[in-house]
Amino acid sequence: MRLSIKNLLRALRAPFFVATATQTLVGAAVAWNEGSFYLGCFLLTALGVVLANAGTNVANDYFDHLSGDDEGNQELTPFSGGSRVIQEGIISPRGMLVLSFLCYGIVVAIGLYLTWARGWGVLAFGLIGVVLSFLYDAKISYFGRGLGELATGILAGPVVVCGAYYVQAQRVTPEIVWVSLPVGLLVSLILYVNEFPDYAADRMAGKRTIVVMLGRRRAMPGYIAIIVAVYLSILLGVLMGLLPWPTLLAFLSLPLAYKGIQGIRQFYGETPRLIPTCAVTIKMHTATALLFTLGYVIDKFLA
Numbered sequence: 001m002r003l004s005i006k007n008l009l010r011a012l013r014a015p016f017f018v019a020t021a022t023q024t025l026v027g028a029a030v031a032w033n034e035g036s037f038y039l040g041c042f043l044l045t046a047l048g049v050v051l052a053n054a055g056t057n058v059a060n061d062y063f064d065h066l067s068g069d070d071e072g073n074q075e076l077t078p079f080s081g082g083s084r085v086i087q088e089g090i091i092s093p094r095g096m097l098v099l100s101f102l103c104y105g106i107v108v109a110i111g112l113y114l115t116w117a118r119g120w121g122v123l124a125f126g127l128i129g130v131v132l133s134f135l136y137d138a139k140i141s142y143f144g145r146g147l148g149e150l151a152t153g154i155l156a157g158p159v160v161v162c163g164a165y166y167v168q169a170q171r172v173t174p175e176i177v178w179v180s181l182p183v184g185l186l187v188s189l190i191l192y193v194n195e196f197p198d199y200a201a202d203r204m205a206g207k208r209t210i211v212v213m214l215g216r217r218r219a220m221p222g223y224i225a226i227i228v229a230v231y232l233s234i235l236l237g238v239l240m241g242l243l244p245w246p247t248l249l250a251f252l253s254l255p256l257a258y259k260g261i262q263g264i265r266q267f268y269g270e271t272p273r274l275i276p277t278c279a280v281t282i283k284m285h286t287a288t289a290l291l292f293t294l295g296y297v298i299d300k301f302l303a
Contacts, residue, residue: 011061011085011099012054019190019282020053021046022289023156023183027164029293030176033244033300036169041118045167048110049160052129055103061086062096064205118167125163129155152191157184178242182230182250182292186285189226193264193281195219197271220268227257230288246302247295256284 024046065086085091111126132155161180195211203212211219237243263277
């Protein structure tokens with residue numbers, strides 16, 4: 001084991017933390033717009049969500065090592081194929097399992113404090129989030145049965161966004177549930193696009209992801225369908241009066257969506273040339289969430 005700060009951040013997949021934190025920001029922004037915001041609680045919530053994501057990443061590497069998925073993956077990208085710290089002998093499988101439990105332990109401590117400070121609803125959101133995230137890529141999980149995308153969307157959407165809102169406002173409203181939909185869909189999209197380069201390894205390991213079950217060519221339109229659902233949910237939310245009109249700023253991320261659609265249509269079966277599409281999908285998620293947040297800030301000042 002060659003543990004260093006650099007290797008630790010690599011194992012946790014720290015570059016994805018910004019995208020994870022934006023999901024918490026969206027929920028808190030809606031609460032702030034309504035007049036409820038506590039900075040300390042927000043920071044603790046963001047830290048808890050980031051560490052839950054880190055624990056999921058580490059557990060994912062551990063279980064993919066047990067299944068042989070990562071060892072058999074020859075089509076690696078910066079966004080898929082795991083951190084490779086087990087395969088390169090940097091951290092042992094046991095060390096990764098311990099690291100995962102450590103992350104979840106801190107998450108539980110944060111969750112218990114926020115439950116004491118903000119109410120029992122926090123505990124409900126926390127329990128659902130921890131269970132879903134830890135089971136996300138275990139061999140016994142729903143991921144191997146084609147439900148991973150749905151579960152991840154539920155985790156990042158209603159659980160994280162609504163949970164972050166609840167910590168501030170101590171309630172759940174139809175508006176925040178609707179707000180969580182495009183965020184959850186975008187997280188599902190990130191996982192979905194990364195299943196294309198993982199296709200061969202997942203198939204060999206017996207994972208029945210949607211891309212494995214349909215094949216790359218037939219799964220390609222699913223990427224486009226999710227993007228359409230993201231922007232349609234925002235537009236419908238505004239038209240139904242569930243979202244303030246400044247949230248239409250999220251449509252400024254459409255150029256990124258267009259690049260993603262171009263990339264998946266042309267290179268769904270060519271892993272090296274699909275890497276920019278994987279990257280632009282993450283950018284689309286982060287940009288849309290930040291623009292969504294900005295929309296609520298603008299709406300607050302216009303009120």
